[in-house]
Amino acid sequence: MKAVILGDLMVIKSQAKSVLLVLVVWLAITVYNKSGLFFSALSVVYAMMLPLTCIAAYEKSRFDRYLFTAPVSRTSAAMGHYVFSIICALCLAAIGFAASVALGMSVREAVYSSSACFCIGIVMVSVLLPVIYKFGTEKARLTMMAVFVLFLLAFGLLLGALDVDMDSLGDALILLPALTLIVLAASAAVSVGIYKRREF
């Protein structure tokens, strides 16, 4: 698994300038708007984009095929991208948390908002990765957009239909980590199954 995580980091490192530029621009907008929540929300999209970028680079050079000729099991290769995604989402959540606190949000609120964005990012990655493993990154890009739009629509419709006020929504967020873990575990199981059956 270490080889896959390192591979992901190497791919992102090679694009460090553009990755950092986007983060700096977002941070600038965040500071201008005086809302750390803005950064945390956008980090959800980034948490999906970074593993997608890595796997696209793997596909282009057929690096995954090479890894399976090395002592890298299909399970650990599939899980490696999950671990990398979680690392990315954690880093982004930490930056979002720091920005929120620095801009005057209370620590409690900042923890809630960053954690919620982290969990949403992980849920979206959990939907995306099995699609990438099954259909490749090109189709997954469309899926990523669809997942994001559908998630926002479903979330909005659900809130409207249940007539939920924001305070009770805050209470419900306590359930989000558990929900995230369930979705992540199910996604990982599906991904490992896909990788084990896949031929290269």
Added chain:
Amino acid sequence: MKNAIEVSSLSKHYGSFTLDQVSFTLPSGCIMGLIGENGAGKSTTIRLLLGLAKRTGGEVKVLGADPEKCEPELREEIGVVFDDCPFPETMTLRDVRRILAAAYRHFDGARFDELADKFALPERQRIKEYSRGMRMKLSIAAALSHGARLLIIDEPTSGLDPVARDELLDILLDFIQDERNSVLISSHILSDLEKACDYITFIHTGRVVFSEEKDELLEKYVIAKGSESEIDALDPDAVVGVRRGAFGCEALVARAAGERLAHERASIEEIMLYYIKGDAK
């Protein structure tokens, strides 16, 4: 171990293509060339040997183990070189070194550095800036730096200039100096294989046409030349294929039958071509 690779009745069905009952054996300490046209089944055979695809039938033993079981110990002992560099092109030599160190328990960094130096691979340059020859050398350096006992190489020489191809063959011959090491190499450039290989396995439309020692194969056939009537008079069982031209005929025939006519040595390439195209006996 007596044999590095043992393949028996290996089959794989893909839509309209079938790899049909392929059998061959690569003894330890030897180089085997896998030859055939595009789409003949060479790469499919290699993918099955590496456990990258699941066979429909048959038995495969690579270094005594079944590759489909994906044993890490087996993978440590196999060095693989594909037709293009498998590392993401944004990576550098250093990045590749780190990944290999993480992937292989027996990765020998000093050996990798030595090979990188020998091949003059730039350390900080990205792989996308490497020439085709340099990419191939990087793949070979990776394959040779974790104590592999078997090299499996798929179309390494296509796109390489003659100097780079010659260097690759020298590397293979050097690797095989240790009699425990073996090489399976598929290539379109049959003159290269003729220089380096001990065994030749010819796959045509998913079937093994022959799998023999190279020297025996070259000894077995000659190209006989003569008039149409002289060629037609040859024992049909001894004739592999005939080419008829405006100024006479040529046929690939068993040496004993062909030596009665004017004849010349048949190269591996000619043997393959006669099997594929010269079937109008």
